[in-house]
Each structure stands twice: as C-alpha cells, then as structure tokens.
Amino acid sequence: MGYSNRLWDKSISIAKGKFIILFQKIVDLLSLLLFLPFAIPKIRNFRHASSKELSDFCFLGVFGLLRPVQIKSEVLEFINYLYERNGNRLVLEIGTARGGTLFLFSRLACADATIISVDLPTKATRLKLLLQKAIPLSGQQMQLIRADSHNVMTLQTVKDIVRDKNVDFLFIDGDHSYSGVKQDFELYQPLVKEGLIAFHDIVAHDQVSGCGVDRFWREVREHFPYDEIIYDNKQSWGGIGILYKNI
Numbered sequence: 731m732g733y734s735n736r737l738w739d740k741s742i743s744i745a746k747g748k749f750i751i752l753f754q755k756i757v758d759l760l761s762l763l764l765f766l767p768f769a770i771p772k773i774r775n776f777r778h779a780s781s782k783e784l785s786d787f788c789f790l791g792v793f794g795l796l797r798p799v800q801i802k803s804e805v806l807e808f809i810n811y812l813y814e815r816n817g818n819r820l821v822l823e824i825g826t827a828r829g830g831t832l833f834l835f836s837r838l839a840c841a842d843a844t845i846i847s848v849d850l851p852t853k854a855t856r857l858k859l860l861l862q863k864a865i866p867l868s869g870q871q872m873q874l875i876r877a878d879s880h881n882v883m884t885l886q887t888v889k890d891i892v893r894d895k896n897v898d899f900l901f902i903d904g905d906h907s908y909s910g911v912k913q914d915f916e917l918y919q920p921l922v923k924e925g926l927i928a929f930h931d932i933v934a935h936d937q938v939s940g941c942g943v944d945r946f947w948r949e950v951r952e953h954f955p956y957d958e959i960i961y962d963n964k965q966s967w968g969g970i971g972i973l974y975k976n977i
C-alpha cells in the first residue's frame with residue numbers, strides 16, 4: 731500500500747474516532763439532563779450485597795450515567811481484589827470521567843474514607859458534579875478536583891488534602907499518552923508510601939489511539955511486584971495493571 735493510501739486510512743480512522751467521541755459526549759449530556767433527578771436518590775440509597783450487584787449497578791443501574799470506561803469482566807475481578815483490601819482510607823483517582831470507577835472505589839473503601847478524584851473541567855462539569863456529589867457514603871469525604879493533573883497547583887491541592895497521611899490506593903486513568911501517564915505516576919506515586927497503584931489501559935492499543943500506557947506499564951512493572959487483569963490477550967483496549975508499593 732502506498733504512503734498516500736496509508737495516510738488517507740489513518741486520517742479516516744482519526745476522523746471516525748473523533749466523531750464517535752463527539753456523539754458519545756452528546757448522548758451523555760442529553761442523558762444527564764433527562765435522568766439526573768431520578769439517578770441522584772438511586773445512587774445515594776444503593777447498597778450492594780455482592781461484587782456482581784455492585785458492578786451491574788455501575789454499568790446498567792442508573793440509565794448508564796455512571797458507566798465506567800472499563801471492560802466489565804475486568805472490573806468484576808478488580809472489585810474482588812479491592813474487596814480483599816477493603817481497608818482503604820485514602821483513595822486518589824486521576825481521571826473521573828462519568829464517575830463509574832469513583833463510585834466503585836467509594837463503595838469498596840472504609841465508611842470514613844477520603845476519596846479524591848481529579849479530572850479536567852468540561853462544559854458538562856457542573857451537571858456531572860451534581861451526580862458525582864451523590865456518590866459518597868454519609869461518613870465519607872469526597873474531593874472532586876477539576877483541573878489538569880499535571881499542573882503543580884493541582885498536585886499542591888491534592889497534597890493539602892492528603893497532608894501527612896498515606897494514599898492507600900492510587901488509580902491512574904487520566905491522560906493516556908506515554909508522557910501523560912508517566913507524569914501522573916511521577917507526581918502522585920510519592921503520596922503512596924504503602925499501597926496499591928493501578929493503571930487502566932495497559933494492553934497495546936492501535937497506534938491511532940495515541941495511547942502509551944502499555945509502554946509505560948512495561949517499564950514501571952520492572953520495579954515493583956505486580957498483577958495484571960486482562961480479560962482477553964487479543965483485546966485492543968483495557969487491561970488493569972496493579973503495582974504493590976511496599977506491601
């Protein structure tokens with residue numbers, strides 16, 4: 731295939747990808763506008779008896795408003811991992827999106843946990859915040875920071891909340907470029923003195939996606955004990971990598 735044909739194919743895949751993202755954003759915004767008042771009490775009152783119930787609620791339960799950007803079977807396995815360690819008092823997530831994983835982490839953390847989640851501000855931020863503020867249990871504190879995780883001011887805001895405490899669980903699922911994920915790791919991993927650091931999207935993606943998490947994951951896992959949750963080795967996205975730091 732000639733160079734111009736490859737360039738054309740690549741431009742078409744990028745345009746298709748951008749169209750799908752825009753379409754998804756419009757659907758998300760319309761669903762939020764329509765269903766928010768019904769979703770808030772459902773989220774507040776939800777109590778689960780099993781990991782499956784928790785994951786089903788997240789993916790299907792509230793009109794898709796909380797749907798995580800994850801592979802369902804991987805989430806289920808990840809929930810079981812976190813169940814075994816449900817003593818998390820301080821959780822930090824980079825990349826809130828709708829709030830799907832944030833919801834899971836809050837339900838798996840201690841009843842008096844502090845949960846921090848960072849994401850970029852968008853036009854839908856205010857509506858999403860109304861939904862996300864319904865997530866914490868009554869004894870939990872949730873801090874939703876809407877700023878660039880790479881900004882030193884954001885790191886300072888996080889440090890002001892954490893103070894001298896230990897982040898028990900850090901979930902990195904924000905900027906998926908190689909330099910973006912590396913920066914998130916370098917900035918926030920010192921806050922985890924002992925605990926878990928997990929990354930989403932550790933499987934190799936096609937080049938068009940610009941995802942470099944797999945490359946960073948292969949480098950970083952050399953330095954820690956680790957586990958991987960990958961549903962199917964042929965899948966083109968997803969996969970969760972878990973590092974154990976000093977535990």
Ligand SMILES: C[S@@+](CC[C@H](N)C(=O)[O-])C[C@H]1O[C@@H](n2cnc3c(N)ncnc32)[C@H](O)[C@@H]1O
Pocket residue numbers: 797798799800824825826827828829830831832848849850877878879880903904905906
């Ligand atoms: C894949 S989504 C997160 C999905 C979420 N963890 C879930 O599964 O429910 C990635 C999110 O990271 C956010 N993001 C990307 N770059 C960022 C940055 N530099 N700082 C903060 N958030 C960022 C995006 O806005 C997006 O909402």
